[in-house]
Amino acid sequence: MNPVLEFPITDEILTDFALAIGTDLKGYRNHVYRVLNFYCAVSGIQGLPCDAVQIAAAFHDLGLWTDNTLDYLPPSIGLANHYLDTRQRSDLKEQVSALILEHHKVRPYRATHATTVEPFRQADLIDVSLGRVRFGLPRAFIKTVQSTFPDHGFHGMLIKRSARQFLRSPLRPLPMFRW
Template sequence: MDVVLECPLTEQILASFATVIGKDLPGYRNHIYRVLSFYSALNPQDRPLSCAVQIAAAFHDLGIWTHGTLDYLAPSIQLARAFLAERGELQLAEQVSALIEQHHKLRPYRQAHAASVEAFRQADTIDVSLGLLNFGLPRPFIVEVQARYPDQGFHWMLARASARQLLRTPLRPLPMFRW
């Protein structure tokens, strides 16, 4: 298992949204690289990382900043699809959309693109849970990834956004979760 060290395509996307993400950029960037590292360990057949996964990783939470909400899955998918259309790569839209839409699914994903979507879902869960849920990844690897890509306030930003969401919509506090 290797820590993912660079993804030029992901970096290109992040650079184009740097102003919108603002001070949260280092934390979001490190979250993405932690997710990609865990994904790569969970799904070693997808090496080097596919364009679909790199694109989905960059866009998967982006709606938090572009639309100012925790109900960000649809906006994140729209941004990713616009990016794919601009690049003439709409053939990746179904997979990228599934990767983004299902990354907070609470139960295993078993539909189209299941291998990549399920590994991406698990990878994001590992990171959001700070490694408490590990899906079989060795603790030393998780610690190595966390050390290479420190939190930089990402989880604190999520906690603040979740508190705001709870106050705004108490009956729907975490709208990004899917069954």
């Protein structure tokens, strides 16, 4: 199993937000690429995932930068919906919104669009856990994806932002998690 090296829809979106993401662009892009590769592997997909998954992947954490908040799910969904409206793809809004909203769900997702949302949730958790949580993926594949798309400080940035959030709101340290 070889990693997918290009996701054109995702790259187009990330290019549009390059200024907002700033110096974190390489790290975020590689996080998105790792998630998409883990998604394909968990789902058993050869090649590119559907447009909804590629679009949601690009937008899933964007509110971190555009709204400077760890409570980034609502702004990320808003950005994705605007993107879909401007491209006459409103038919994907429900699925893209579910993919973004539920990607930090603690328990398995079983509602509408579960066939895409649950593997996307798993893929993000594989990456955020640095491969400690694997959902059956071979360690060798995870390491290959990680070396193909290096971290570039992404996880360190998440830790710093999480620490700031904890100091500001100790009763709501990780507002993006859903039960």
